[in-house]
Amino acid sequence: MKIPDRSKKGMTRREFVKKGIQGGIIVTATPVIMSSLLSGCAPSPVAPKVPWQLTPEILQKLLDIALSKGGDFADIYVEHRISTQLLLEENLIKSLDYGVSQGVGIRVIAGEEVGYSYTDDLAMKKLEETARTAAYIAATGIKPSIANLSERSVKKNIIVEIGMDKVIEKKKVLLMQAANEAARAFDPAVKEVTVRYSDEIKNVIIANSEGRLVHDEQPLFYLGVSALAVRNDVRQMGSESLSERSGYEVFKRVSPADLGKEAARQAVSMLDAREAPTGEMPVIIANGWGGVLIHEAIGHGFEGDFIRKKTSFYTDKVGQKVASEKVSIVDDGTLRNHRGTLNADDEGSITRRNILIENGICQGFLYDIFNAGLMKTYSTGNARRQSFRYIPIPRMTNTFMLAGEDAAEDMVRRTRSGLRVRKLGGGQVDITSGNFVFRVTEAYMIDRGRTTYPVKGATLIGNGPEVLTKVDMVGPDLDYGPGTCGKDGQGVPCDVGQPTVRISAITVGGTRV
Amino acid sequence: MDYKKLASKLLDNAKKAGATQAEVYLQSGEELEIEINKKKMQKLNRAAIKGVGLRIYVNQKMSFVYSSDFTEKELDKLVEKGVALANEGMVDKFNILPLPSGTPSKLDIFDSELANIDLQKKIDYARELDRLVFEIDPRVANTRASSYYDGYGELIIANTNGLMHSLEASYCSVGTSPVIEDKGLKQVAYYGTAARYYNDIPPAKEIAEEAVRRASLLIGGEKVRTQKVPIVFDFRVGASLLGGILSAVNGERVFRGESFLVDKLEEGIASELVTIIDDGLVPKGMGSYPVDDEGVVTSTKKVVDKGVLKLYLYDSYTANKVGTKSTGNASRGSYSSRPSIGPTNFYLEKGDKSPEEIIREVSSGFYVFNTMGGGVNPVTGMYSAGAAGVWIRNGQLAEPVAKVTIAASLFDMLKGIDAVGNDLRFNSRVVSPIYRVREMTVSGR
Numbered sequence: 001m002k003i004p005d006r007s008k009k010g011m012t013r014r015e016f017v018k019k020g021i022q023g024g025i026i027v028t029a030t031p032v033i034m035s036s037l038l039s040g041c042a043p044s045p046v047a048p049k050v051p052w053q054l055t056p057e058i059l060q061k062l063l064d065i066a067l068s069k070g071g072d073f074a075d076i077y078v079e080h081r082i083s084t085q086l087l088l089e090e091n092l093i094k095s096l097d098y099g100v101s102q103g104v105g106i107r108v109i110a111g112e113e114v115g116y117s118y119t120d121d122l123a124m125k126k127l128e129e130t131a132r133t134a135a136y137i138a139a140t141g142i143k144p145s146i147a148n149l150s151e152r153s154v155k156k157n158i159i160v161e162i163g164m165d166k167v168i169e170k171k172k173v174l175l176m177q178a179a180n181e182a183a184r185a186f187d188p189a190v191k192e193v194t195v196r197y198s199d200e201i202k203n204v205i206i207a208n209s210e211g212r213l214v215h216d217e218q219p220l221f222y223l224g225v226s227a228l229a230v231r232n233d234v235r236q237m238g239s240e241s242l243s244e245r246s247g248y249e250v251f252k253r254v255s256p257a258d259l260g261k262e263a264a265r266q267a268v269s270m271l272d273a274r275e276a277p278t279g280e281m282p283v284i285i286a287n288g289w290g291g292v293l294i295h296e297a298i299g300h301g302f303e304g305d306f307i308r309k310k311t312s313f314y315t316d317k318v319g320q321k322v323a324s325e326k327v328s329i330v331d332d333g334t335l336r337n338h339r340g341t342l343n344a345d346d347e348g349s350i351t352r353r354n355i356l357i358e359n360g361i362c363q364g365f366l367y368d369i370f371n372a373g374l375m376k377t378y379s380t381g382n383a384r385r386q387s388f389r390y391i392p393i394p395r396m397t398n399t400f401m402l403a404g405e406d407a408a409e410d411m412v413r414r415t416r417s418g419l420r421v422r423k424l425g426g427g428q429v430d431i432t433s434g435n436f437v438f439r440v441t442e443a444y445m446i447d448r449g450r451t452t453y454p455v456k457g458a459t460l461i462g463n464g465p466e467v468l469t470k471v472d473m474v475g476p477d478l479d480y481g482p483g484t485c486g487k488d489g490q491g492v493p494c495d496v497g498q499p500t501v502r503i504s505a506i507t508v509g510g511t512r513v
Numbered sequence: 514m515d516y517k518k519l520a521s522k523l524l525d526n527a528k529k530a531g532a533t534q535a536e537v538y539l540q541s542g543e544e545l546e547i548e549i550n551k552k553k554m555q556k557l558n559r560a561a562i563k564g565v566g567l568r569i570y571v572n573q574k575m576s577f578v579y580s581s582d583f584t585e586k587e588l589d590k591l592v593e594k595g596v597a598l599a600n601e602g603m604v605d606k607f608n609i610l611p612l613p614s615g616t617p618s619k620l621d622i623f624d625s626e627l628a629n630i631d632l633q634k635k636i637d638y639a640r641e642l643d644r645l646v647f648e649i650d651p652r653v654a655n656t657r658a659s660s661y662y663d664g665y666g667e668l669i670i671a672n673t674n675g676l677m678h679s680l681e682a683s684y685c686s687v688g689t690s691p692v693i694e695d696k697g698l699k700q701v702a703y704y705g706t707a708a709r710y711y712n713d714i715p716p717a718k719e720i721a722e723e724a725v726r727r728a729s730l731l732i733g734g735e736k737v738r739t740q741k742v743p744i745v746f747d748f749r750v751g752a753s754l755l756g757g758i759l760s761a762v763n764g765e766r767v768f769r770g771e772s773f774l775v776d777k778l779e780e781g782i783a784s785e786l787v788t789i790i791d792d793g794l795v796p797k798g799m800g801s802y803p804v805d806d807e808g809v810v811t812s813t814k815k816v817v818d819k820g821v822l823k824l825y826l827y828d829s830y831t832a833n834k835v836g837t838k839s840t841g842n843a844s845r846g847s848y849s850s851r852p853s854i855g856p857t858n859f860y861l862e863k864g865d866k867s868p869e870e871i872i873r874e875v876s877s878g879f880y881v882f883n884t885m886g887g888g889v890n891p892v893t894g895m896y897s898a899g900a901a902g903v904w905i906r907n908g909q910l911a912e913p914v915a916k917v918t919i920a921a922s923l924f925d926m927l928k929g930i931d932a933v934g935n936d937l938r939f940n941s942r943v944v945s946p947i948y949r950v951r952e953m954t955v956s957g958r
Contacts, residue, residue: 090769092605096598099579099849113554119561120581137554169601192769228771228892235773235892278739278920278956309550309655311692311701391556428886428899432692432701435916437886437899457895459886459918461956507736509897509918509956 054078054104054122056149059207062106063146065131067209070140071110073369075208075347078104079388082165083200088176090192096169103388106131109370110138116391147211154216154343154350157334160247164199164221167248172197175223175256182260183227187268192228193260197221206348208369214348220245220339220493222482225259229267236273236456238266238442243482243493246337266423266442269454276458276510277445282418283460284411284446284502289424289481291498294329295399296429297436297464300487302331302356302364304371304382304394306431313434313465317362323468326404329357331366333381333397339482340398340494347383347392354380356399357468368394386490393488400497404474408500411473413449419458419508420444420451434464440508459509467503475500514583516541517679519565520671523588527569527673530596534570534673536610536807539563540848542666543628547636548658549643554636555658562666564848568610569595574602579849607834613676615810617803618794623681624710627665635661638687638717645721646691650729657690657701663711670808678804685711687720693728700734702727702882706940709797730903731882734915736957737904743878744919744953745871745905748936750881751945754896755861757889757923758789759943762816763854764827764842766891768835773894773923774822782822783927786864786948789817791826793841793857800858800942807843807852814840816859820928828854861945864933868947871932873908879955880905881919894923900955917957926950 059076066074085097104127105118117133119126164172176195183193199221206214224241240262242254285293306312314322323329333351335341342351347369355363367375368383371394384395412420425439440458444451480497520537527535541563548556564581569592576598580591643659665683670676688705704724708714746754766772774782793811795801804810807829816824827835828843831854844855872880884898897920904911921929934947 093603094605095575095577095851096602097577097851098594098598101581101849103581111553112550114556115554116556116558117560118558120563121561133559137557169598192771228769230770235770237771237892276920278954280958309657311655311657311699389560391558426886430701430885432699433915435885435899435901437918439886439888439890439897456893457890457897457920459897459899459920461886461899461916461918463916507916507918507956509899509920509954511895511897511920511922511954 054205056207056213059213060149062127062131063207063209065128066106066108066134067138067143067146069135069138070142070144071108071135071138072144073109073209073373074107074134075206076104076106077346077385077388078205079202081200081202081387083198085196085198086169086172086176088180088195091180093173101387104130105388106134107391108134108138112374113137114370114391118388144209146209149207149213150211151213152348154214157341157343157351158219158245158337160219162248163201163219164247165201175251179223179225179256179260182257183225183264186261186264187229189229189231189268189271190227190264191230194226196224206344206346208348212348214344216343218245218342219247223256223259225263227260227263227267229264229271231271234271236267236270238263238270241482243339244337245339245341270442270456273454273456275512276443276455277508277512278510280505280507282415282502282504283506283508284415284418284420284500285424286422287475287477287498287500288479289496290421291400291481291496292424292427292483293436293438294401294498295396295483295485295494295496296427297434298329298468299331299396299399300429300431301434301464302366303396304365304367304375307365308371308375311432314362314365318364320362321360322362322465323357323360324471325360326474327357327360327468327471328355328402329399330355330402331382331396331399335398335495338398338480338495340396342397345381345383346385347379349379349381349383351381351397354382366394366396368392384492386492390490393490395487395492396485396494398480398495398497400478400480401474401499401501403476403478403499406473406475408475408477411475411500411502412446412451415446415502416448418446419455420446429464436464437461455510457511461507461509467506470504470506471501472504473502516667516669517677519583520669520677523565523567523592524671524673526589526592527567527596530592531571532569532596532599533572534610536568536672537565537669538806538845538848539565539669540666542664544664545635545662547639547661549639550656550658551643552640566848566850567591567595568851569599570608571596571599573604573606573608574599575605575608576602577851607830609829609833610672610674611676611807611809611829611839612674617678617810620794620801620803621797622683622709622801623665624683627663627683627685627711630711635663642687642689642717642721645717646689646725649721649725650693652693652695653691653725654694655692657692659689660687662686670804670806672808676808678808680803682802684709684799685714687714689720689724691724691728693732695732698733700728700732702731707799708940709799713797727882730910731901731913731915734901734913736916737914737955738958739954739956741952741954743875744950745875745878745880746948746950747880747882747902748945748947750884751861751948752941752943753884753888755789755859755945756943757891757896759856759859760889760891762825764825764831764835765854767825768831771892773891777822780822781820782924783817783820784930785820786933787817787820787927787930788815788862789860790814790862791816791842791857791859795858795939798858798939800856802857805841805843805857806845809839809841809843811841811857826854828852856942858939859943860937861933861948863935863937863946866932866934868934868936871934871947871949872905872910874932875905875949876907878905879914879919880910889923896921896923896926917955919953919955921953926953
């Protein structure tokens with residue numbers, strides 16, 4: 001349950017596997033458009049020769065094998081992903097990386113048990129073997145009925161004008177250089193700048209034993225800048241990123257130079273930071289990325305697997321007051337072109353706007369097919385997976401607090417002594433207790449209603465459900481920020497969001513007693 | 514398929530396509546994941562993995578491409594794409610691939626029997642582990658999961674300088690996360706371990722007992738008042754702090770000025786009790802490999818010797834930039850990523866005190882079992898994290914503590930280490946014995 005730092009490697013207990021599971025596959029010069037793989041769809045003009053023959057007939061046959069030993073449900077996830085990554089460091093483009101991965105994951109559900117197997121080898125023999133492995137957990141021997149596959153069209157929440165995959169590398173390099181130069185020009189204290197660019201285009205086919213057949217395309221890009229500022233042996237870093245499921249047209253709206261400047265501004269402004277205070281105090285958290293606190297401390301507790309296993313604080317709380325009346329929280333997978341948006345989730349269910357908390361009252365949870373089935377409810381379109389190598393689990397998409405009416409300036413004016421957090425770092429939550437911890441990367445002390453000096457090295461610690469009851473002011477300025485959410489070793493892209501909020505009391509952990 | 518031959522062929526093809534230098538990193542293996550929750554198979558996953566990553570250089574311009582499709586046609590395309598991309602890059606005069614040098618050690622890192630052990634036996638281990646946690650303490654209401662994972666595989670690293678290494682490695686790991694419920698309170702704790710060989714995995718009972726013990730020690734933790742006290746770091750938390758030091762001695766970070774340990778070589782940065790070692794040759798170590806992830810022979814190195822910083826860690830590229838030699842610390846996430854600098858077995862050398870002694874010597878202090886969020890900032894050298902554990906009163910473990918933070922500057926922490934335990938185990942890449950820091954700020958009420 002954490003939004004990880006880039007520097008931290010994943011789970012050490014699976015060291016060797018880590019070396020294998022992130023990989024990918026073939027290289028083709030242009031993206032494969034999977035619709036052309038499905039009978040009845042005209043091949044797209046840009047589609048090259050496709051190396052697979054995964055027709056509905058073949059998918060149907062694999063579902064048949066998967067359920068041959070019994071079980072309640074089976075599904076197949078076919079993925080093809082092309083990715084590009086560019087790295088600019090020390091004013092140089094250090095590397096151009098390119099890879100294409102493809103694979104198929106087959107899952108069988110029997111009651112509460114899940115069998116799963118995947119393959120990156122798409123020979124028919126391998127696919128059949130994969131289906132048989134997934135069937136291992138089922139033992140009734142009574143084959144359930146399997147519906148005929150019929151294709152389902154999905155509403156388009158992702159609309160791209162100029163796909164990044166069609167933009168030449170040189171243009172991407174220009175974007176990176178603009179960010180790099182702006183960061184360096186911001187202040188002489190800026191000593192080093194790193195710019196990372198990546199894009200991917202993922203095509204998926206999802207088929208299940210209830211007859212669902214969906215294919216979809218999921219583009220995504222990321223442009224991130226980090227800047228190091230050094231003065232008198234004091235070092236601070238700042239970072240800013242942009243990530244959407246948009247195309248090149250996004251740069252009509254957002255300038256890479258602004259990202260560079262913002263990263264530099266954060267680093268430079270923290271050079272003068274003093275030691276952070278310690279103890280309980282009111283905290284104002286800025287809009288946008290600050291919503292990561294809601295994602296971690298609240299959002300995870302609404303995920304259907306924790307609800308089913310009764311390990312979440314919010315288990316059995318629907319209809320009860322769980323937050324201050326000012327708080328309404330939504331998970332919305334349909335926001336146009338946002339990083340966490342999907343047309344259909346990774347089980348092929350249509351994404352939607354799910355209300356988690358409305359005016360302080362708990363409304364409902366986020367489900368995938370597996371957990372919804374066991375809870376006698378329906379999927380909310382929140383099944384997600386990192387890749388074909390992982391089973392889908394209930395996850396957030398774009399999760400945010402709705403806007404209120406309290407102006408940010410009023411919040412500061414009405415705070416006698418407290419902390420104004422302009423940027424939060426990563427954080428983590430224990431779902432069972434709801435306890436969370438967040439690193440603060442940019443913050444200022446508030447003294448008698450005015451913002452004063454910056455402070456460093458602070459963390460926010462508290463209990464999610466408790467903090468929600470202490471939100472006493474909510475601003476009108478809802479904004480979003482991109483992140484990668486980790487759970488069960490799987491990372492998925494998501495957006496967090498919130499307006500500026502004030503929490504009347506939260507523990508700040510610093511070094512100044 | 515003979516993967517050594519395939520690797521050689523890829524290098525030849527890269528040269529024919531216009532590469533001035535090239536490197537192949539080829540992996541193949543199998544993995545297994547079993548997760549049990551309340552007698553149910555929550556997850557059974559078996560899969561084969563293979564893939565190849567190529568670093569391709571054209572006149573010191575670099576690209577990186579990867580694939581898991583080993584058909585001739587696709588691999589030809591891969592090489593062509595790599596050369597075309599390298600041509601679009603920029604010249605970095607420090608780009609370099611290692612030369613063959615030294616003799617790799619023979620290490621016990623591959624359990625050739627692992628593949629032959631019956632799947633049912635592995636499933637039974639996880640089932641027993643899950644059953645035992647409920648049996649040991651009736652307050653256990655659930656488990657997040659009780660797991661058995663293993664994997665094994667082959668790795669080939671070759672480059673156009675004539676370097677060619679192949680090795681085999683394996684691992685098994687087990688763990689469980691019991692959730693205890695008592696008087697309306699809930700507490701989860703994880704405990705697990707890993708080994709290279711199946712036979713080195715401890716009995717399920719040992720894992721189950723320790724996991725339940727941890728959950729029952731922590732349940733009902735509350736804030737303490739803000740104060741400065743001695744802190745005892747449990748081995749897992751100690752290792753996470755060590756991970757922060759690891760980032761700060763990363764030669765690339767140091768070169769770029771993004772480390773609080775810049776310009777600190779030969780200076781005292783920690784107490785004399787602190788010796789930190791990076792050792793690729795630890796018998797059966799989880800980070801032991803005869804060569805690193807670009808084929809440089811690994812060795813045993815002191816990073817900090819009795820408190821004095823001795824060494825930054827390098828791969829070939831960064832070493833070349835700084836004008837030194839690789840320390841054998843090139844590391845990759847998988848075949849689909851380029852190497853960067855990482856650990857082999859990175860650890861704090863064990864001391865002479867038992868964990869009990871270290872606790873007994875504390876009149877009032879905090880024994881930290883878990884930390885959350887935050888951690889070491891390798892740039893500024895500040896440490897802060899949320900913490901949970903048990904208060905120590907008059908040398909005895911007393912009441913549970915949670916929802917507090919601990920914070921200090923890393924220099925103060927390292928210099929304040931006044932006891933190191935003798936309980937070091939190599940069950941992960943970064944490991945630590947228990948140790949004690951003289952004084953840190955605990956922020957609570």
